[in-house]
Amino acid sequence: MTRLILGPFNRVEGDLEVTLDVSDGVVADARVTAPMYRGFERILHGRPAADALVIAPRICGICSVSQSVAAARALAAVSGAEAPPNGRLAADLVLACENAADHLTHFVLFFMPDFARACYAARPWFEEARRRFAAGDGEAGRRLIPARARFLHLMGLLAGKWPHSLALQPGGTTKAVDSGERMRLLSILAEFREALEAELYGGRLEAVAALAAPDWTGGDLGLFLRIARDLGLDRLGRGPGAFLSHGSFDLFPAGAVVDGRWRALDAATVTEDLSHSWMATADLPDADKPAAYSWCKAPRLDGRVVETGALARQVVAGDPLALALVAESGGTVRDRVLMRLVELARLVVAMEGWARALEPGQPFCAGPPHPPRGTAAGLVEAARGALGHWLRVADGAIASYAIVAPTTWNFSPRDAAGTPGALEQALAGTPIPAGDRNPVAVQHVVRSFDPCMACTVH
Amino acid sequence: MDGGFGVLWLQAGGCGGCTMSALAADDVGLVKALGRFGIRLLWHPSLSEESGPEALDILTAAAQGRLRVDALCVEGAVLTGPNGSGRFQILSGTGRPMARWIADIAAHAHAVVAVGSCAAYGGVPMAGMNPSDAVGLQYDGGLLGAEFRARSGLPVVNVAGCAPHPGWLVETLAELALGTLTADKLDALGRPRAFADHLAHHGCGRNEFYEFKASAARPSDRGCLMENLGCKATQAPGDCNLRRWNGFGSCTDGGFACVACTSPGFQDPGAPFQETPKVAGIPVGLPVDMPKAWFVALAALSKSATPQRVRANAHADHVVVPPARKPAK
Numbered sequence: 054m055t056r057l058i059l060g061p062f063n064r065v066e067g068d069l070e071v072t073l074d075v076s077d078g079v080v081a082d083a084r085v086t087a088p089m090y091r092g093f094e095r096i097l098h099g100r101p102a103a104d105a106l107v108i109a110p111r112i113c114g115i116c117s118v119s120q121s122v123a124a125a126r127a128l129a130a131v132s133g134a135e136a137p138p139n140g141r142l143a144a145d146l147v148l149a150c151e152n153a154a155d156h157l158t159h160f161v162l163f164f165m166p167d168f169a170r171a172c173y174a175a176r177p178w179f180e181e182a183r184r185r186f187a188a189g190d191g192e193a194g195r196r197l198i199p200a201r202a203r204f205l206h207l208m209g210l211l212a213g214k215w216p217h218s219l220a221l222q223p224g225g226t227t228k229a230v231d232s233g234e235r236m237r238l239l240s241i242l243a244e245f246r247e248a249l250e251a252e253l254y255g256g257r258l259e260a261v262a263a264l265a266a267p268d269w270t271g272g273d274l275g276l277f278l279r280i281a282r283d284l285g286l287d288r289l290g291r292g293p294g295a296f297l298s299h300g301s302f303d304l305f306p307a308g309a310v311v312d313g314r315w316r317a318l319d320a321a322t323v324t325e326d327l328s329h330s331w332m333a334t335a336d337l338p339d340a341d342k343p344a345a346y347s348w349c350k351a352p353r354l355d356g357r358v359v360e361t362g363a364l365a366r367q368v369v370a371g372d373p374l375a376l377a378l379v380a381e382s383g384g385t386v387r388d389r390v391l392m393r394l395v396e397l398a399r400l401v402v403a404m405e406g407w408a409r410a411l412e413p414g415q416p417f418c419a420g421p422p423h424p425p426r427g428t429a430a431g432l433v434e435a436a437r438g439a440l441g442h443w444l445r446v447a448d449g450a451i452a453s454y455a456i457v458a459p460t461t462w463n464f465s466p467r468d469a470a471g472t473p474g475a476l477e478q479a480l481a482g483t484p485i486p487a488g489d490r491n492p493v494a495v496q497h498v499v500r501s502f503d504p505c506m507a508c509t510v511h
Numbered sequence: 512m513d514g515g516f517g518v519l520w521l522q523a524g525g526c527g528g529c530t531m532s533a534l535a536a537d538d539v540g541l542v543k544a545l546g547r548f549g550i551r552l553l554w555h556p557s558l559s560e561e562s563g564p565e566a567l568d569i570l571t572a573a574a575q576g577r578l579r580v581d582a583l584c585v586e587g588a589v590l591t592g593p594n595g596s597g598r599f600q601i602l603s604g605t606g607r608p609m610a611r612w613i614a615d616i617a618a619h620a621h622a623v624v625a626v627g628s629c630a631a632y633g634g635v636p637m638a639g640m641n642p643s644d645a646v647g648l649q650y651d652g653g654l655l656g657a658e659f660r661a662r663s664g665l666p667v668v669n670v671a672g673c674a675p676h677p678g679w680l681v682e683t684l685a686e687l688a689l690g691t692l693t694a695d696k697l698d699a700l701g702r703p704r705a706f707a708d709h710l711a712h713h714g715c716g717r718n719e720f721y722e723f724k725a726s727a728a729r730p731s732d733r734g735c736l737m738e739n740l741g742c743k744a745t746q747a748p749g750d751c752n753l754r755r756w757n758g759f760g761s762c763t764d765g766g767f768a769c770v771a772c773t774s775p776g777f778q779d780p781g782a783p784f785q786e787t788p789k790v791a792g793i794p795v796g797l798p799v800d801m802p803k804a805w806f807v808a809l810a811a812l813s814k815s816a817t818p819q820r821v822r823a824n825a826h827a828d829h830v831v832v833p834p835a836r837k838p839a840k
Binding site for chain 2: 058059060061062063064066067068069070086088089090091092095096097098099100101103104106107108111112113114115117158162163166169170187188189190194195198199201202203205206207208209210211212213214215216217218219220222224225226227228229231237338340413414416417418420490491496505507
């Protein structure tokens with residue numbers, strides 16, 4: 054048995070350390086450590102309720118809008134606010150823009166550069182991977198990062214800026230779109246579609262959205278699937294086989310799939326186990342706690358470890374491709390990455406429809422009918438999975454604020470029963486070549502979850 | 512690893528949003544925008560290939576002064592707790608607090624740049640009771656201390672903002688690379704005057720509503736956001752409305768209040784962010800360099816002269832009364 058401690062882990066959002074016990078050339082046991090604590094739940098405590106709209110997005114600069122939407126939904130629920138149709142469409146456009154941009158950033162900048170590493174020099178696809186995805190100067194980055202930047206013009210238009218906007222309010226959005234701006238939105242989306250179809254997919258978005266098997270050959274998606282077949286990524290990083298989604302837009306319904314069976318989402322069955330977290334209580338740290346090894350808590354759904362993210366979203370939504378992949382492999386590196394790219398295509402197609410449906414001149418924001426009071430949950434899907442804010446308001450101030458982020462689910466430590474978190478389970482069995490201090494397969498497994506550690510350790 | 516102006520980037524106690532913002536720099540991305548000035552990233556946690564031991568080799572060489580660091584960029588606050596141990600952020604794989612790594616590398620760096628208001632002044636992690644004992648790099652009890660000067664002789668350069676405009680960062684690093692960023696180009700709080708000599712109010716698209724004190728009452732109203740909705744743009748340093756954010760926007764164009772995110776302490780305004788505190792009906796926090804009595808007198812005068820068009824549009828989310836036209840001859 055040898056022990057490997059891996060870090061700093063780059064091309065993930067935030068800080069991550071992974072400890073591996075290796076035996077017979079494979080990972081026998083993994084421990085995932087989130088080594089940073091900021092205390093947002095303490096920071097939010099006692100503030101005026103609406104201040105959550107300023108503070109919560111700043112938990113995370115990559116899921117900023119998702120955090121805003123969760124806060125706005127929780128505040129809407131405690132104040133009775135209801136957004137008019139334009140407000141819902143604009144908020145959906147802003148959220149989908151973040152999710153789609155995140156999917157692209159993850160694939161191009163965080164995940165694929167590992168296949169351009171020298172350790173793969175002998176593989177038949179290496180030259181192409183190197184040309185397209187070498188960190189810093191790969192062709193895909195040179196072409197798609199500008200496309201991402203111009204896609205984010207949608208944020209400038211609808212949300213003022215990204216990250217950290219105040220445009221998303223409980224009753225809708227603060228920016229009313231006029232008829233010229235509606236055309237500009239369509240133009241932004243058309244330009245983004247063009248870049249994705251030419252570079253990433255080598256084909257129409259609609260064809261990717263309707264993919265029925267992992268057999269796409271065009272563009273970077275085709276390259277990824279060739280690499281996946283060659284390296285057996287369909288067998289690498291198998292997760293817990295249980296999936297959670299808060300539901301996204303009117304496209305992907307909420308729910309969970311556990312033991313192969315679909316069930317409705319019941320947010321009341323979410324618990325947070327602190328046994329291996331450096332936390333004395335839900336919001337008080339204890340850096341000296343015995344047996345603890347992460348600032349991350351261990352959320353459980355009805356006691357179960359679940360995986361969340363694009364694959365989970367599509368499994369819960371009953372998507373035939375996602376179900377087929379999971380039936381074949383149980384949910385692996387290939388499945389997570391492929392479903393992210395399929396979802397990206399679906400999102401952009403849906404966004405075009407939402408932008409067309411905007412009605413300039415009609416309201417975008419409605420005031421709340423009463424001051425905030427009581428308890429509510431704001432649930433949303435960030436790019437990387439289920440995000441929830443649990444809010445209690447008393448006398449207009451935040452009496453408690455609990456945040457469970459996607460990577461908190463995926464990268465959770467063990468619970469009191471000793472059951473490892475989703476990534477910890479996915480890492481078990483990963484091959485580690487003798488003497489390799491920085492095994493690349495581990496990198497693939499970790500990054501396949503698109504982790505956001507900033508959210509995790511709010 | 513030779514030639515050019517080398518930037519080493521560390522993420523401390525922050526949200527990663529400064530990097531995300533910078534990734535859209537100049538519509539081409541951070542790497543290319545900096546490359547135009549011969550600036551290259553020695554290591555960046557989100558963008559570099561090197562991970563684990565390879566990354567540690569780079570950081571160790573920088574901390575020992577063996578690798579020349581032209582600029583150390585730090586994003587996020589320095590988390591000094593619990594009890595001064597810095598254990599609220601350990602650099603993965605090293606067992607050492609990030610605070611120590613920052614101090615060690617800063618000691619050799621030719622310039623130190625705080626990217627964002629967390630690194631500059633503590634920012635949002637410092638809010639309320641400051642659970643992680645967050646501090647900025649230099650400001651008011653910051654990690655490096657008031658006397659700190661980088662090898663170049665400059666104090667910490669504070670590219671403040673939450674998140675800062677990517678242009679502020681790129682232009683600051685470019686000026687460092689060209690060797691023309693001198694101490695007199697920084698304001699008293701270490702912010703580059705290139706953007707800090709302006710106010711977020713300058714160029715605001717709601718200017719006509721401001722002139723007439725035709726104020727928004729609810730989110731999404733087109734009127735001025737200062738009187739009721741908490742906007743601090745008349746006091747906040749930044750050329751926010753003299754350039755565009757993400758191609759089209761700004762906070763006020765997006766319909767919401769400036770929260771003065773380039774200023775120390777913005778995270779604790781002492782009143783709800785989206786409400787303007789008032790005394791006897793008059794907003795507290797008027798423009799700082801204007802006599803208050805004059806402001807009140809002018810406001811009363813301009814309110815009485817407000818055209819019906821401006822008054823009506825101030826309380827709508829779209830133009831309900833278009834500007835009058837001269838009748839055709």
